[in-house]
Amino acid sequence: xxxxxKWAIGAAVVVVVGGGTRAAGLWGGSNGSSNALKFSxxxxxxxxxxxxxxxxxxxxxxxxxxxxxxxxxxKGKAVPELAKSVKVSKDGLTYTATLRSGLKWSDGSSLTxxxxxxxxxxxxxxxxxxxxxxxxxxxxxxxxxxAGKAKVSTLGVSAKGNVITFKLERAMxxxxxxxxxxxxxxxxxxxxxxxxxxxxxTSAKQLYSGPYKFEGWNGTNNSFKLVKNDxxxxxxxxxxxxxxxxxxxKPETAVQLYKQGKLDRASISTPELYAANKSNKDKVKVxxxxxxxxxxxxxxxxxxxxxxxIRQALxxxxxxxxxxxxxxxxxxxxxxxxxxxxxxxxxxxxxxxKYAAPGYKYDAKAxxxxxxxxxxxxxxxxxxxxxxxDADSSAAKTxxxxxxxxxQKPLPGLKVEEKFVPFKQRLSDSQTQNFEAxxxxxxxxxxxxxxxxxxxxxxxxxxxxxxxxxxxxxAVNKAETTDALNDAARDSDYKTAExxxxxxxxxxxxxxRAGYSLARPSVKGIITNTTGLNIDFxxxxxx
Amino acid sequence: MxxxxxxxxxxxxxxxxxxxxxxFFLMQIMPGTPFNNPKLTPQMIAQLNKAYxxxxxxxxxYLHYLVNAFRGDFGTSFQYQNQSVSMLIGQxxxxxxxxxxxxxxxxxxxxxxxGAASARNKNNKIDGLLGVVSTLGISVPSFILGIIxxxxxxxxxxxxxxxxxxxxxxxxxxxxxxxxxTPAAVVTRFVRSEMIEALSxxxxxxxxxxxxxxxxxxxxxxxxxxxxxxxxxxxxxAAGLLTGSTLIENIFSIPGIGQQFVSSIPTKDFPVIMxxxxxxxxxxxxxxxxxxxxxxxxxxxxxxx
Numbered sequence: 118x119x120x121x122x123k124w125a126i127g128a129a130v131v132v133v134v135g136g137g138t139r140a141a142g143l144w145g146g147s148n149g150s151s152n153a154l155k156f157s158x159x160x161x162x163x164x165x166x167x168x169x170x171x172x173x174x175x176x177x178x179x180x181x182x183x184x185x186x187x188x189x190x191x192k193g194k195a196v197p198e199l200a201k202s203v204k205v206s207k208d209g210l211t212y213t214a215t216l217r218s219g220l221k222w223s224d225g226s227s228l229t230x231x232x233x234x235x236x237x238x239x240x241x242x243x244x245x246x247x248x249x250x251x252x253x254x255x256x257x258x259x260x261x262x263x264a265g266k267a268k269v270s271t272l273g274v275s276a277k278g279n280v281i282t283f284k285l286e287r288a289m290x291x292x293x294x295x296x297x298x299x300x301x302x303x304x305x306x307x308x309x310x311x312x313x314x315x316x317x318x319t320s321a322k323q324l325y326s327g328p329y330k331f332e333g334w335n336g337t338n339n340s341f342k343l344v345k346n347d348x349x350x351x352x353x354x355x356x357x358x359x360x361x362x363x364x365x366x367k368p369e370t371a372v373q374l375y376k377q378g379k380l381d382r383a384s385i386s387t388p389e390l391y392a393a394n395k396s397n398k399d400k401v402k403v404x405x406x407x408x409x410x411x412x413x414x415x416x417x418x419x420x421x422x423x424x425x426x427i428r429q430a431l432x433x434x435x436x437x438x439x440x441x442x443x444x445x446x447x448x449x450x451x452x453x454x455x456x457x458x459x460x461x462x463x464x465x466x467x468x469x470x471k472y473a474a475p476g477y478k479y480d481a482k483a484x485x486x487x488x489x490x491x492x493x494x495x496x497x498x499x500x501x502x503x504x505x506x507d508a509d510s511s512a513a514k515t516x517x518x519x520x521x522x523x524x525q526k527p528l529p530g531l532k533v534e535e536k537f538v539p540f541k542q543r544l545s546d547s548q549t550q551n552f553e554a555x556x557x558x559x560x561x562x563x564x565x566x567x568x569x570x571x572x573x574x575x576x577x578x579x580x581x582x583x584x585x586x587x588x589x590x591x592a593v594n595k596a597e598t599t600d601a602l603n604d605a606a607r608d609s610d611y612k613t614a615e616x617x618x619x620x621x622x623x624x625x626x627x628x629x630r631a632g633y634s635l636a637r638p639s640v641k642g643i644i645t646n647t648t649g650l651n652i653d654f655x656x657x658x659x660x
Numbered sequence: 661m662x663x664x665x666x667x668x669x670x671x672x673x674x675x676x677x678x679x680x681x682x683x684f685f686l687m688q689i690m691p692g693t694p695f696n697n698p699k700l701t702p703q704m705i706a707q708l709n710k711a712y713x714x715x716x717x718x719x720x721x722y723l724h725y726l727v728n729a730f731r732g733d734f735g736t737s738f739q740y741q742n743q744s745v746s747m748l749i750g751q752x753x754x755x756x757x758x759x760x761x762x763x764x765x766x767x768x769x770x771x772x773x774x775g776a777a778s779a780r781n782k783n784n785k786i787d788g789l790l791g792v793v794s795t796l797g798i799s800v801p802s803f804i805l806g807i808i809x810x811x812x813x814x815x816x817x818x819x820x821x822x823x824x825x826x827x828x829x830x831x832x833x834x835x836x837x838x839x840x841x842t843p844a845a846v847v848t849r850f851v852r853s854e855m856i857e858a859l860s861x862x863x864x865x866x867x868x869x870x871x872x873x874x875x876x877x878x879x880x881x882x883x884x885x886x887x888x889x890x891x892x893x894x895x896x897x898a899a900g901l902l903t904g905s906t907l908i909e910n911i912f913s914i915p916g917i918g919q920q921f922v923s924s925i926p927t928k929d930f931p932v933i934m935x936x937x938x939x940x941x942x943x944x945x946x947x948x949x950x951x952x953x954x955x956x957x958x959x960x961x962x963x964x965x
Contacts, residue, residue, distance in 0.1 A: 365823045538691075
């Protein structure tokens with residue numbers, strides 16, 4: 118009997134002493150200086166190979182440890198970074214970038230124009246098999262090279278001395294932003310080839326050109342840090358010496374750590390966390406440049422959806438405000454067009470989404486009237502509509518549940534059926550037109566309208582409903598050719614395009630996705646972007 | 661014995677082959693591609709498939725996989741760019757295994773002590789209390805305990821860190837305890853019933869009749885004999901613990917293999933799914949084999965054939 122008691126006391130002592138010494142910091146572990154900024158990711162990071170990366174959080178590390186020709190500033194404009202200047206020819210087909218002198222990699226070796234050429238060639242090379250090679254589409258021969266029909270060396274990117282020249286096949290209004298992108302940051306050929314298959318798999322197997330160096334990541338571990346890069350060209354603007362990162366998978370835990378002062382930022386984007394922290398004064402909105410919308414199958418396979426009045430009725434019967442409140446606890450924003458809030462600014466500095474909004478609204482009465490007329494036109498008295506959505510996302514599920522209930526009420530004769538399939542199945546169903554209506558999400562790649570307006574051009578591969586709207590296509594084409602370098606004219610083209618989509622009710626915008634975070638007010642200078650690098654620490658510091 | 665082990669090893673290789681084949685063809689039923697970017701058009705997917713050899717006929721892909729696997733090359737992850745599967749599993753499995761081993765040691769020791777205490781105090785208060793504890797331990801899942809521990813010892817009384825792995829030993833305390841409760845409870849009940857049986861057996865009666873002290877009777881005779889059946893229990897339990905607990909790894913942000921395996925499935929990361937399945941199957945089979953051999957060593961009445 119006594120033996121058991123001794124054991125129990127022993128075990129209790131171990132726990133108490135262990136906990137106590139840990140609390141006293143005797144076990145090490147509380148790494149980093151107290152002045153360091155502290156952030157977390159909800160998942161592990163995957164790679165530092167930025168030609169291949171598809172992961173947002175790996176992208177945050179990559180973007181803060183790297184630099185490109187231009188960098189997006191606090192006002193959302195692309196300003197010179199490694200380039201002294203970037204000039205564009207009158208036809209918009211040639212861009213000439215001149216590098217600053219004395220640029221260096223984090224290891225002290227010199228960074229040259231050739232490193233940019235190599236990086237552009239690497240991403241379009243079919244051997245690299247990058248999932249983002251399409252971003253280079255428009256640069257001379259990029260598509261042909263990716264398809265394996267031309268040599269990598271024929272790409273329209275060349276270097277001479279400290280000048281890099283880009284030749285384009287067509288004018289690209291977004292090209293300046295591509296020059297800020299992490300995927301196109303310089304890479305040193307000799308380093309990449311030396312690392313071979315292990316390139317970018319640990320923090321030691323990458324070179325850095327940006328404000329910070331990345332340290333302490335062995336490919337698996339969950340705590341690592343960004344350390345100021347003294348070889349960065351603008352190191353004098355970087356006030357923070359160290360940013361500690363850890364992986365905290367449960368968002369509730371991250372919020373608790375924020376409240377204990379152990380993290381400087383925590384996402385509260387789930388409806389439950391948002392509801393619990395709504396009145397916290399540290400709350401900030403984080404727009405995402407992502408639009409959720411319904412696509413209607415307009416191939417003619419479904420005679421109801423081929424009818425404009427029925428589509429208009431469905432759009433009018435959609436109560437976007439209520440949807441946002443019920444599905445996302447009011448976190449997201451009701452959509453009033455295709456291009457989302459926070460994506461881009463017009464020439465005069467207004468939000469593009471606000472400027473181009475064609476006037477989507479909820480009007481049950483008008484909807485019922487149009488629906489009755491539409492049914493008459495197709496010679497039916499009732500309609501069954503199957504809407505497809507993702508089975509593996511709780512937001513997608515609640516969205517569809519809401520739509521089912523709310524569309525049927527104002528439209529007598531309508532029966533909405535739910536069809537849930539896995540995300541990957543939904544993508545392939547959309548691409549093969551195996552749907553009647555489908556809830557889709559689209560996120561922008563760069564802060565310019567074409568990242569959204571390219572979607573629905575006649576014959577475009579993302580136009581899953583396969584509708585043809587000539588007025589829309591003409592307006593978007595005009596924006597991307599004649600008006601490519603004329604910001605104000607392009608804005609008005611996009612407005613025309615939105616109006617054309619609205620008139621024919623070719624799609625049904627639901628909401629612009631957004632999130633909320635708790636952010637430490639004493640940490641200043643963080644730049645958040647809706648596309649590209651989502652959180653930029655270059656100017657960040659603790660006051 | 662040697663012949664028996666060789667026979668079991670041959671069977672093990674054959675089973676592995678079946679597991680590889682079944683997993684390979686079952687994976688083809690899943691929709692979609694291993695490419696995460698939803699913006700890829702069918703043409704771009706075709707180009708990527710070609711680059712990764714996914715456009716080849718299925719039987720060719722299968723043969724390639726078998727040949728490469730035999731050579732020890734399990735491919736490269738689609739999700740973790742440039743990371744070979746052997747490296748990915750090689751880095752994460754030891755973390756899960758360490759956690760599992762710690763939980764197993766703590767759980768089994770606690771179970772042995774509590775089981776013996778329970779049996780020796782049969783039907784009194786201590787037995788009743790331990791009965792309640794072990795019933796709770798079996799019925800409350802480890803991830804619920806994990807969340808409770810996290811709340812109590814991470815936030816309410818912040819004694820231990822709440823997330824991460826490898827920076828300090830203290831990070832492993834809460835997940836180890838959360839994982840150890842179930843094995844402890846199972847072992848407790850097992851040992852209790854075995855001990856009660858042993859204590860009323862003839863050889864214990866004889867030992868008592870010889871005038872041995874109660875301590876000697878229990879430690880030398882009853883305890884040892886009731887340990888044998890526990891061994892058969894520990895083998896499969898070890899396989900389960902060492903291969904990682906997805907939920908515990910998620911709650912405490914531990915970069916282990918369980919978490920990795922689950923995330924590889926919706927992303928359709930073929931090479932990782934295959935590699936992990938093989939490792940899991942292998943571990944389970946090896947553990948069962950070791951258990952069988954150990955049982956034979958401990959209990960001379962068992963003969964392996």
